[in-house]
Amino acid sequence: METIGIIGGGSFGSALADMVGTKGHPVLQWFRTAEAADRFNATFENAKYLPGLRLSANITATGDLEKVARSSKLLIVSVPSQHFREIARKLGDWVDGGQILVSTTKGIEAHSFKLMTEILREETCCLKIGAISGPNLAKEIAAKKPSGTVIASRYEEVIQKVQEVLSGPYFRVYSNSDVYGVELGGVLKNVYAIATGLVASLKMGDNTIGMLITRGLAEMSRFADKMGSNPLTFLGLAGVGDLVTTCTSPLSRNYRVGLMIGQGSTLEEAVARIGEVAEGINTIRIVKEKAAQLGIRMHILEGLHALLFEGKDLPTVLKQLMNVPQMEDVEFAYRAGQNGGPGNSPG
Amino acid sequence: MPDTAALSPSADSVGRPANVGLLLTREQREHVRSEVIRRTVEDHLEMVRKARDMSLEVIINDAVYQEQERLRNARSRQDREEARFWNKVGHEFHRVSEAERERILERIAGMYVDEIMGYFNPVLHKVAAKVLPWGLKAMLSRFSPAAWLKYLGTRLNLEENLVISGPLDHIRELAGRATLIMTPTHVSNLDSVVIGLGLYQMRLPPFTYGAGLNLFGNPVISFFLNNLGAYKVDRRKKNGIYKTALKHYATLSMEMGQHNLFFPGGTRSRSGEVEQKIKLGLLGCGVNVYVSNLLAGKPNPDLFVIPCTVSCGLVLEARSLIEDFLKETGKSRFIRVRSDFSRPMRVLKFWRNLQSMNSRIQLHFGEPLDLFGNRVDRNGVSRDAHGRPVDRRKYVENDGKPVHYPQRDQEYTRELGRSILDAYRRNNVAMSTHTAAFAAFNVMRRRNPQYDLYRVLRTAGPDHSVPLRDVHAELAILLARLRDMESKGEILLAPEVRTGNATDVFAKAMEHFGSFHDQEVLLQGPDGVYTNNMKLLYYYRNRLDHYGLDKVLDKSVSEDPVSEKPQETRSEG
Numbered sequence: 001m002e003t004i005g006i007i008g009g010g011s012f013g014s015a016l017a018d019m020v021g022t023k024g025h026p027v028l029q030w031f032r033t034a035e036a037a038d039r040f041n042a043t044f045e046n047a048k049y050l051p052g053l054r055l056s057a058n059i060t061a062t063g064d065l066e067k068v069a070r071s072s073k074l075l076i077v078s079v080p081s082q083h084f085r086e087i088a089r090k091l092g093d094w095v096d097g098g099q100i101l102v103s104t105t106k107g108i109e110a111h112s113f114k115l116m117t118e119i120l121r122e123e124t125c126c127l128k129i130g131a132i133s134g135p136n137l138a139k140e141i142a143a144k145k146p147s148g149t150v151i152a153s154r155y156e157e158v159i160q161k162v163q164e165v166l167s168g169p170y171f172r173v174y175s176n177s178d179v180y181g182v183e184l185g186g187v188l189k190n191v192y193a194i195a196t197g198l199v200a201s202l203k204m205g206d207n208t209i210g211m212l213i214t215r216g217l218a219e220m221s222r223f224a225d226k227m228g229s230n231p232l233t234f235l236g237l238a239g240v241g242d243l244v245t246t247c248t249s250p251l252s253r254n255y256r257v258g259l260m261i262g263q264g265s266t267l268e269e270a271v272a273r274i275g276e277v278a279e280g281i282n283t284i285r286i287v288k289e290k291a292a293q294l295g296i297r298m299h300i301l302e303g304l305h306a307l308l309f310e311g312k313d314l315p316t317v318l319k320q321l322m323n324v325p326q327m328e329d330v331e332f333a334y335r336a337g338q339n340g341g342p343g344n345s346p347g
Numbered sequence: 348m349p350d351t352a353a354l355s356p357s358a359d360s361v362g363r364p365a366n367v368g369l370l371l372t373r374e375q376r377e378h379v380r381s382e383v384i385r386r387t388v389e390d391h392l393e394m395v396r397k398a399r400d401m402s403l404e405v406i407i408n409d410a411v412y413q414e415q416e417r418l419r420n421a422r423s424r425q426d427r428e429e430a431r432f433w434n435k436v437g438h439e440f441h442r443v444s445e446a447e448r449e450r451i452l453e454r455i456a457g458m459y460v461d462e463i464m465g466y467f468n469p470v471l472h473k474v475a476a477k478v479l480p481w482g483l484k485a486m487l488s489r490f491s492p493a494a495w496l497k498y499l500g501t502r503l504n505l506e507e508n509l510v511i512s513g514p515l516d517h518i519r520e521l522a523g524r525a526t527l528i529m530t531p532t533h534v535s536n537l538d539s540v541v542i543g544l545g546l547y548q549m550r551l552p553p554f555t556y557g558a559g560l561n562l563f564g565n566p567v568i569s570f571f572l573n574n575l576g577a578y579k580v581d582r583r584k585k586n587g588i589y590k591t592a593l594k595h596y597a598t599l600s601m602e603m604g605q606h607n608l609f610f611p612g613g614t615r616s617r618s619g620e621v622e623q624k625i626k627l628g629l630l631g632c633g634v635n636v637y638v639s640n641l642l643a644g645k646p647n648p649d650l651f652v653i654p655c656t657v658s659c660g661l662v663l664e665a666r667s668l669i670e671d672f673l674k675e676t677g678k679s680r681f682i683r684v685r686s687d688f689s690r691p692m693r694v695l696k697f698w699r700n701l702q703s704m705n706s707r708i709q710l711h712f713g714e715p716l717d718l719f720g721n722r723v724d725r726n727g728v729s730r731d732a733h734g735r736p737v738d739r740r741k742y743v744e745n746d747g748k749p750v751h752y753p754q755r756d757q758e759y760t761r762e763l764g765r766s767i768l769d770a771y772r773r774n775n776v777a778m779s780t781h782t783a784a785f786a787a788f789n790v791m792r793r794r795n796p797q798y799d800l801y802r803v804l805r806t807a808g809p810d811h812s813v814p815l816r817d818v819h820a821e822l823a824i825l826l827a828r829l830r831d832m833e834s835k836g837e838i839l840l841a842p843e844v845r846t847g848n849a850t851d852v853f854a855k856a857m858e859h860f861g862s863f864h865d866q867e868v869l870l871q872g873p874d875g876v877y878t879n880n881m882k883l884l885y886y887y888r889n890r891l892d893h894y895g896l897d898k899v900l901d902k903s904v905s906e907d908p909v910s911e912k913p914q915e916t917r918s919e920g
Contacts, residue, residue, distance in 0.1 A: 092733065097719065098741035125731040127719060127742065127762055128755075154761070156754045 001025045004165055005068040007087065008078035009036055009061065011049035011138035012104055016076060016166070018142055021056025023168055028071045034063030050142050069094035074102065074161055076132075077120065081107025081279065084116055088123035095124050100158050102130045102151070106186030107279055110286050115183040130158040131179055132166075133186035134237040135245035137252070141171065148172035150238040152182035174237060181229030185238040188223065188287065189246045190254040190280030191301050192216030196247035197258020198314070212300070213247050219298045221332065223287065226296050231332045254280035267308050284308065299324045379599055380460050386595040387456040387588065388449060403448040404440065410455060410586040411437045417583055432458065452588065459592040463557075463578050511545050512839075513712030513774075517725050518653055521715055522552050524727050525649035526601055528633055529554050529608040531710075532622050532657050532771055533615045535664055539577070542608065542655065545710045555600055556608035557593070557629070582614070590628070598632040601650060602639060611767065617672035619665070619889035621656070621775045625767060627760045633718045634743065634756040641740065641749040649739075651723050654713040654767045658776035660841075661863045662886075669886035673804070707778070711839060713770035719759050720766035777829055777891055778841040780868075783856030784887035786822035786849075787813070787869060787876055789900050791884075804881045812874035822849040824903045828896060838894065860887075 001024050006017045009031035021027045031037040040046060040061035044054050062068060069075065069091050079087050084105055095101070101124065103116040114122070117129050130153030141147060151162040151173050159175045167173045176182050192213065199208050217240055221231035233239055246252045253274050260270035271281065288305045291298045303321050306312040395401050411433055418430040440451050521527065531542055539558050546554060557580035580593060601607055611625035633650045640648030662668065714722050717739050721729040729737040742759065743749050790813045792803050826849060832838045833845065843855055860868035867880040868887065878884045 089733070092731065092735065096738055096741040098744055122732055125721065125729075125735070125737040127759060154758045157752070 002074075003028055003072045005072035005075040006030065006078060007065070007068060007075060007091070009040070009046065009049075010078060010080070011046070011142075012136065013076075013078035014046040014050050014055060015136075015138040015141040016078065016104065017059045018053075018055040019168060019171060020165055021058035023165070025058060025165065027056070027059045028068050029059055029061050030065050030068040031061050031063055037061035037063045050139065053142050055142075065090055066094050073098065074100045074165060076102045076104060077116075078104040081105050081109065081116065085109065085119050085123060088119050092124040095126055097125050097127060099126055100128045100130070100155075100161055101126045102132055102153075102158065102162055103183075104132045104136075106133060106183070106190070108187050108283060108286055110282060113286065113290055115180065115187070117179055117183060128155045128158050129153065129179075130155070130162060131183045131186075132162070133182050133242065134174075135241045137245065137249060139251060144170045146170045146172075148174060148237055148241070150174050150176050150182050150236060152176045152179040152238070154179060176233060176236065176238070178230045178233045180227065181224050181231075181233030182236075182238040184224045184227065184229060185220065185234060185242055187279070187283055188220040189216075189239075189243040191283050191287065191304065192220070192243060193246040193252050193254035194258035194261075194280045194284070195300055195304055197252075197255040197260075198262040199258075200255075201259045201262025202314075209247070213243060216247070216300055217243055218331065219300055223291060223296050223298060225332070226294050257281065261308075262314075281308070375603075376464065379596070379603075380457070380464065382599055383460045383463075383592055383595045384453055384456045386599075387460075387592045388452050390591050390595075391452060391588070392449070403445060403452060406587060407436065407440045407448060407451060407455070410588045411440070413586045414584070455588050456592050459584075459589050460596060462581070463593060463596050508707050509541060509545060509548075510707060510709040511549055511712070512709065513655075514714060515549050515551070515712065518712055518715060519549075519551060520725055521651050521723065521727060522606065524647055525651050526604050526636075526647075527554070527606040527715075528601070528630070528650060528652045529556075529606065529655055530611045530625075530630070530652055530767055531608070531655035532775075533610040533612045534657050534659050535615060535662050537663060538610070538615075538657050539608075541708055542657070542710060552606055554606040554608035557597070594628065594632060597629050598636055601632060601636040604647075611764070615664070615668060617668050617675060618892075619662070619669060619672075619886040620892045621771050621890065622768065623893060625764050627757070627764055630763065630767075631757060631760040633763075634759050635751065635753075637718055638743050638749050638751050638756075641743065649727065650718055651727075652716045652718065652763060652767065654716065654770035654774070656709075656711045656713065656771055656774040656776065656839075658709045658711070658778065658839075658841075658890075660707050660778040660780045660859055665864070665883055665886050666880075669882045672886075673801075673882065707841070709776045709778075709841070711774040711776060713774050716763065716766050716770070718763055720762040772838070772893070773836055774839055775890065776839045776841055777844050779843050779847075779852045779856040780859050780887050781890040782822060782825055782829065782844055783818075783853045783860075783869060784884050785891045785896065786825050786853075786900075787818050787878070788881075788884050788888040789897060790817045790821050790876075791878070791881075793901070793904070804885060807877070807879050807881050809870075809872045809874060809877050812872055812877040814875045815871065818876050819849045819853060821900060821904075822853055824900055825896060826852065828899050829891075832894065 003026045004020050006013050006020070006027060006029040009029060013029065017027045017029045029037075029040075031040065036048075038061075040059070044057060044059065045051070046053075046055065065087070075091070075095070077084070077088070077091075084103075084107065091101075101120050103120060105116045108115060109119065115131075117131050120126065120129050130151055132149050132151055134147075134149035136147060136149050148171065149166070151159050151166075152175070153159050153162075154177055163173045163175065195216065196209055196212055199212055217234055220239065220243070221234040224234060225231040246255060249255060256274055257267075257270045257280070260273060261267060265273070267281070284301060284304050287298070288301055290296075291301065299321055303317040306320075307314060307317045391403065391406055394406070395403060414429070414433045415437065418426055418433065421427045421430045436451060436455065440448055443451070518527070529542075529546075531538060539556065543553075546552075556577050558577040560579050560581040560583075578596065581589070584590075597607060597609070609629050611627075611630055612622040613626045616622060630652075633652070637648060637650055640650075717723050717729045717737075719729070719737075719739060719742050721731060721737050721739070723729050729739045731737050740749065743752075743756075745752075791806070791811065792798075794811075794813060795803060795806065798806070826844065826847075829838060829840055829844065833840050843852060847855070857869050857871065864880070864883055868878055868883045870877055870879065
């Protein structure tokens with residue numbers, strides 16, 4: 001079986017490496033330091049991110065990025081968004097146009113508003129690029145609990161390859177050609193996870209959480225639609241699937257940040273206590289600016305921005321949110337109906 | 348003379364590039380004809396094999412229906428002949444066997460390929476390119492003896508008014524080692540003639556190209572097109588058989604190493620803006636040909652793309668184009684019966700302007716690209732965004748062997764399309780007419796913020812004058828921004844726009860507009876600047892659309908209202 005290259009020694013990179021290795025593929029996995037790679041090779045355990053789990057013996061860790069870049073037709077890039085461009089640029093020195101690059105990183109570059117596949121496109125000569133996104137908590141995947149994901153690419157070859165390599169008895173891989181929409185889903189849901197954590201901490205009730213998640217989904221798809229994506233992408237695993245998981249799981253860092261703030265912590269305290277990156281905090285700032293530029297209504301996101309960065313208190317923000325104009329519930333279906341589409345059909 | 352031997356139709360026709368022209372021997376033409384027919388028929392048979400609900404009967408039925416609709420009011424002899432052909436096919440094809448239908452399909456494809464194939468005469472190409480202005484002069488004089496007399500003894504000096512820029516040596520070098528695909532923006536019907544002349548002047552080899560059938564209606568233009576390597580494209584024909592035959596003709600000519608030119612926008616820009624979308628159909632033939640060349644083991648298998656931006660200070664058909672655009676908005680198609688292009692006196696006036704330096708056309712050839720959107724250096728090496736070499740064969744290989752993969756190749760072509768659009772945007776040349784129109788339109792639009800675009804376009808005349816100082820101030824901000832953009836490689840500027848101050852640029856634009864669009868685009872009255880034709884002003888202004896310039900200007904004004912700072916107009920420059 002062919003070797004698969006995985007770039008990144010974090011929790012998700014290791015969960016994927018284990019999944020691929022378990023299927024019998026030799027896996028070459030890049031860790032940031034040779035020491036971390038050596039530690040893994042000695043124990044087959046990623047003690048920092050997936051402690052206590054012995055991973056597949058088919059995984060070989062290395063600190064040599066070039067070796068991984070040249071090892072495989074399929075390279076899965078799973079590094080934090082803040083280092084993504086730097087690592088992609090290095091990869092660009094060694095990859096060729098025949099290789100497939102797939103990002104699993106859910107993030108957005110602040111200054112450019114670029115998503116990770118766009119960075120791969122800019123920094124390498126590769127064109128066969130894709131993104132994986134979905135309700136994929138690394139700890140659950142590593143524990144082999146059934147779950148699914150989406151591989152998004154414009155290239156059939158990429159979709160087929162990733163499905164062949166990743167799908168298995170406890171992991172399903174669905175396809176989508178709307179790469180931007182799938183990636184955006186993975187980015188935006190973090191914002192609403194913070195909001196849900198906040199509401200959950202205030203014990204407002206399940207109705208409130210249901211409304212929050214659904215209206216969050218409406219904002220996400222509205223934003224994606226303006227950015228040229230298909231809003232229906234948000235009905236899939238990378239949209240509602242990921243959103244529901246992130247907004248309800250105590251494993252989600254963003255949800256926990258919201259929870260702590262609701263319980264009285266300051267933003268700084270909450271971030272310090274989590275100890276890891278809560279992408280949603282940066283996303284609020286970046287997306288708020290973009291939405292303002294494009295004139296997109298995103299009341300929940302704006303409310304969070306007011307609360308976290310503009311010094312407004314929670315009761316004021318909640319009051320404002322409950323007083324925004326009430327629009328149609330499912331706006332894209334409504335629009336389709338106006339055009340004589342299915343949304344207008346009786347029954 | 349072109350190396351005709353290199354055009355041998357056999358599969359090992361591999362010599363080619365440098366001196367390959369467009370001349371085909373009778374045998375080669377016959378080969379091209381039969382090969383286009385064979386491939387067209389084969390494609391449709393394959394389609395029938397793959398799709399359960401598809402049959403030759405359905406395919407021919409569709410063509411018959413569409414062609415009969417098109418020819419419903421046939422007037423010309425040619426159209427009547429075509430109508431007879433389709434009526435005959437229409438009567439026959441339902442009753443015959445599938446094998447017979449295959450032969451009918453061959454006949455249809457044969458008729459189309461005969462129409463499409465141009466004839467190229469290299470001697471005539473040389474002569475035509477040299478005497479082109481005289482040829483046009485002759486064309487004009489056909490319609491206007493007075494004009495002919497006026498022109499007698501006047502030498503049209505197109506060299507001064509046709510500015511050609513870009514990495515020409517680089518392109519010449521690549522022409523010797525690869526097949527080139529020239530992809531220009533499309534402003535006017537004169538583009539193909541002007542580009543043909545530009546290529547000749549720059550000692551670039553001839554390109555074959557698909558020119559709209561309507562251009563062949565003019566006997567003089569037709570004479571030149573036929574002999575400058577053009578083949579015929581009839582955009583009214585929408586049926587699958589025609590499109591397939593056209594695609595195979597272009598593919599075959601690329602396989603034979605002929606440099607190709609086509610306008611990927613598909614048609615002239617109606618709004619005046621630089622192309623924002625391009626059609627990928629013909630462009631998509633490139634990867635297919637590249638893979639075939641690799642599989643055939645040709646020593647020069649590469650195809651490179653040269654994006655070319657055509658920028659015109661004045662546009663012959665501006666008035667009819669913008670009217671088409673406004674009528675087309677929201678509708679699928681609107682074909683004007685009579686455009687400025689068909690009015691001899693307008694053509695004459697335009698050409699006179701060009702001659703007297705009142706107008707200028709700039710052809711900017713962009714950096715060559717490979718079929719995957721990467722830049723290609725002088726040595727034919729593809730480079731990524733950071734200048735690192737790229738092995739382009741890898742894109743089409745699977746397990747070390749080149750393979751055809753239509754879905755993949757379609758995506759590659761989309762990537763290439765993006766790079767071409769990016770080049771168009773960066774190599775668009777902003778001229779005085781565009782900048783002055785942009786500034787004036789903005790000031791006029793801002794005066795009535797409650798109006799939507801269509802209402803703004805209906806405002807005209809001295810009653811809607813705006814202060815000259817406001818327009819100057821707006822233009823000063825615009826020029827500063829454009830110069831900044833040019834320094835970052837985001838646009839190109841004509842010399843007067845690069846160095847002139849707002850007052851001079853505006854005066855120059857007024858002069859240019861006045862020389863061609865009498866009393867229409869920009870005028871000055873006692874109450875300031877006004878227009879008698881807002882649509883034309885909008886047309887010229889649109890050349891600078893999509894650069895985010897309105898936002899920059901609106902922001903500058905809201906921060907620092909121009910009406911309160913008239914003195915800025917003097918200090919600019």
